[in-house]
Amino acid sequence: MGVTRRTVLQVATVTGVAGSVGLGRTAFAAAATAASAPGDVVGKVTVGYQGWFACAGDGAPINGWWHWARNWGQTPSVSNSAIVAWPDSRDYPTTYRTAFGNLGNGQPAALFSSYDQSTVDVHFRWMKQYGIDTAALQRFNPTGGEGPTRDAMAGKVRSAAESQGVKFYVMYDVSDWTAMQTEIKADWTNKMRQHAGSSAYARQNGKPVVCVWGFGFNDGQRPFTPDASLDVVNWFKQQGCYVIGGVPTWWRTGDRDSRPGFSAVYHAFDMLSPWMVGRIGNVSDADNFYNVATVPDLAECAAWGIDYQPCVLPGAVGDRQRAHGDFMWRQFYNMGRAGVASVYISMFDEYNEGNQIAKTAESQVWVPTGSGLLALDEDGTACSSDYYLRLTGDGGRMLKGQIAVTAVRPTPPVTGGDTVPPTAPGNLRVTAVSDTSVTLAWSASVDNVGVVGYRVRRFVGVTATPVGTAGGDVTAFTVTGLTASTPYTFDVQALDAAGSVSTSSSQVTTTTSASGSSAVNAVLNRPTMASSYTQSYAPGNAVDGNANTYWESANSAFPQWLQVDLGSAIGVRRVVLTLPPATAWATRSQTMSVQGSTDGTSFGQLLGSAAYTFDPSSENTATLSLPAGTTTRHLRLVFTANTGWPAGQVAELRVFGA
Secondary structure (H helix, E strand, O other): OOOOOOOOOOHHHHHHHOOOOOOOOOOOOOOOEOOOOOOOOOOOEEEEEOOOOOOOOOOOOOOOOOOOOOOOOOOOEOOEOOOOOOEOOOOOOOEEEOOOOOEOOOOOOEEOOOOOHHHHHHHHHHHHHOOOOEEEEEEOOOOOOOHHHHHHHHHHHHHHHHHHOOEEEEEEEOOOOOOHHHHHHHHHHHOHHHHHHOOOEOEEOOEEEEEEEOOOEOOOOOOOOHHHHHHHHHHHHHOOOEEEEEEOOOOOOOOOOEOOOOHHHHHHOOEEEEOOOOOOOOHHHHHHHHHHHHHHHHHHHHHHOOEEOOEEOOOOOOOOOOHHHHHHHHHHHHHHHHOEOOEEEOOOOOOOOOOOOOOEOOOHHHOEOOOOOOOOOOOOOOOOOOHHHHHHHHHHHHHOOOOOOOOOOOOOOOOOOOOOOOOOOEEEEEEEEOOOOEEEEEEOOOOOOOEEEEEEEEEEOOEEEEEEEEEOOOOEEEEOOOOOOOEEEEEEEEEEOOOOEOOOOOOEEEEOOOOOOOOOOOOOOOOEEEOOOOOOOOHHHHHOOOOOOOEEOOOOOOOEEEEEEEEEEEEOOEEEEEOOOOOOOOOEEEEEEEEEEOOOOOOEEEEEEEEEEEOHHHOOEEEEEOOOOOEEEEEEEEEEEEOOOOOOEEOEEEEEOO
């Protein structure tokens, strides 16, 4: 394991573990003990969240391959890598191509950026799915060049936590922060305190939670005196905060990795979370620490009325510590039989040191060839990429009394559920092109359970960005909002209900048409009909020329349709739909088809069902391109889905001739 700002040398462990014998207690379920009643950190599973990965081209102020590469200005490669484990990138909508060799399955080696909101949303969705209660957002010295990116990350974490129903709090790491004593107070007052007003911000005993990691460590990165440290702890408590201390392993004895004279600082915290990375590396170490640290630490905290949040480690992939979950589960078991109520998982996304629980390459099929990186099956036992997320969920249930305390892992490394991703979509092709849109079609993927959708991605250079999704039975999609006379490249991925993502289809490149002459909207103020409408959102709103008024169908009753009479049969080439431009209208996708009729009674299909994305950042507009030679008088839009609201919605319907 490499030594970083969050890793302390294992030499401090040796004298603490050597000579410890036995397990010290009978293996029985002890009642969980804590000074405080359950809240957002007491009685909960918390994960450390770095959120510190960026990629060139992602728009982050850091402007580089932050923490992926040793030289952030150069693309990550075998000779320019800062990680020891490779993430499973299939679930990320947006990824960035690296200079590593292709994965073992031939797919390009691409990485995620924490700066993309979609990435943070994926991470917090995993937390919710796997029973993780709270995320501790790591915040290093924010006054330097990393500051603007870290400031933005706090907002992205807040947004994801609110949308996914997970709690979060700020965890200050004071490593290498020279003017910490004054600057940490200013940072909380001027920047971070605003996030404490979020419904997702963690609170304990009615107070917003703040953690300060690093006081008392016996090394040169954290040289703060006891007086300076105590001043900061007391200041946060005066601000009404519940304060957690990320403290040395030997905080209680005040030696080895702890500076002497810090007892008053440690006992001033509301909760103590002793550091463990680098201290243990196998089951035997974990059992020793049960005797020499966990049990006496818990007793000391109880005597002082302090809550206790020890670390649980998945183990470093590169150091072959994981033992297909045995190492991590032994720690959970020891916490359970000691009666520990709260734990801190180190870490969620720490691919730099290889101790992450987030989805990780499960075999060499998902690792760049020639990289030398290990996968989760490094000891010969197959593990699914989400195994350590599942193991964390099991540990949380055990500590909360939802399952019995047991030394036997409840979940095997590979489950009997759906772990097979769909096949890649085939025969991706362009079926229509206009000056602002491209329509794609592909052959359906196959899955052992069933395909639930397709993700369409657009490439800018080597960066793939999602532009929309189509339903599981829809194998076509129109990408809108494009620029005339511009080349575009696309691919498609299939999704299944278990969250698995297929390898990508082949790519297809096409160029949009040149801008045409000015066109006339053929349906402005024309007669309209609809299958239904709700409240005052009548169908006439869709053709009144005002984007702030709109038609909305009856809710939760698909299919619905909106129809307009063009007055006579004319050639029709484009249908342009708009939703209100207000930012309150979040991005959504509506699935619809187009029908036509000459008599208003008998309708035929003009354009098959497809999903169309409406994004406020691109004027909330979607263009439906009809086949050449299309003629109709009555044009009907049939809506079957809407990801933003359970109804058909159109603010402006515009129709243009051939």
